[in-house]
Amino acid sequence: MSKLALYxxxxxxxxxxxxxxxxxxxxxxxxxxxxxAVNSGKTFVFTPQERCALIREATAHLKGVEVSFFxxxxxxxxxxxxxxxxxxxxxxxxxxxxxxxxxxxxxxxSPQIATVVFIPNPIHLVTSSSLVREIWHWxxxxxxxxxxxxxxxxxxxxx
Ligand code: PNS
Numbered sequence: 001m002s003k004l005a006l007y008x009x010x011x012x013x014x015x016x017x018x019x020x021x022x023x024x025x026x027x028x029x030x031x032x033x034x035x036x037a038v039n040s041g042k043t044f045v046f047t048p049q050e051r052c053a054l055i056r057e058a059t060a061h062l063k064g065v066e067v068s069f070f071x072x073x074x075x076x077x078x079x080x081x082x083x084x085x086x087x088x089x090x091x092x093x094x095x096x097x098x099x100x101x102x103x104x105x106x107x108x109x110s111p112q113i114a115t116v117v118f119i120p121n122p123i124h125l126v127t128s129s130s131l132v133r134e135i136w137h138w139x140x141x142x143x144x145x146x147x148x149x150x151x152x153x154x155x156x157x158x159x
Contacts, residue, residue, distance in 0.1 A: 003030035005116065006078045007087035008070070011036050012044045013150045014055045015132055017124035021089035024118040026064055033081055034059070036069040045133060045157060058147040075110035086115045091125045 005025055011018060011034070025032045036051045046054065048069040059065045070077040078086060086106060088099050103115035120127070132145045136154050143151055 004081065004083045005029040005032050005085040005087050006035055006074070006081065006083040007032050008035045008037050008074050008077070010039070010042075010044070010129065011051050011055060012046055012129050013132060013146055013154065014051065014058055015124070015127050015129060015146050015150075016144075017089065017091065017120045017127035019058065019147065020120045020124050021087065021118045022059065022065065023062065025087045025116070026062060028116070029064075029085065029087075031064045031066060032087065033066040033068060033083060035067070035077060037074070038069055038071040040071075046153070050153070054150050054153055057149040073109065075106050075113050078113050079110065084113050086113060088115060088117050089120055090117050091120055091128075 005028075007022060007025060009018065022032060022034060034055050036048045036055070038048050044051075052067050052069055055067045059067070068081075074086065078084065086103075088103070090096055090099050099115075099117065103117075106113060106115060127145050132142050132154075135142050135145075137159055142154065146154070
């Protein structure tokens, strides 16, 4: 088993739920590369560079974390950096269908790369980036959902 795993996502923004999944992955893998997926077809609050910078700051206390961004197929990026595991988090059954289909598609594209799923701590089970964006958009308190650096960055962003 490779000691390097790839944890990809949109991370717009990076939440305590993401942090929890990353911390669990670091108990299993020596190094985890958190990679921000660039999707030019979607509108994001933060640019890929901003998201990477925020993840770097929010994970500075953890050993074994690398941060990058990529465009294209995830399995190609994993092969490029020498990772043979993909990390995903599943919070509830409604996530399962999408994650299951993605894991199967990735496995068919690249059978040697495994998908490893972690279930976040129960306090993060309803945390999602979209929920954070919605509460932030309407001026609500998001401090229980995101690390301090992300909170400050969102406070500086215009809606
Ligand atoms: O945080 P998200 O938006 O749920 O992350 C989804 C992501 C970025 C991991 C997924 O869309 C992805 O891997 N995109 C790259 C294209 C790809 O490889 N798709 C998987 C094969 S269907």
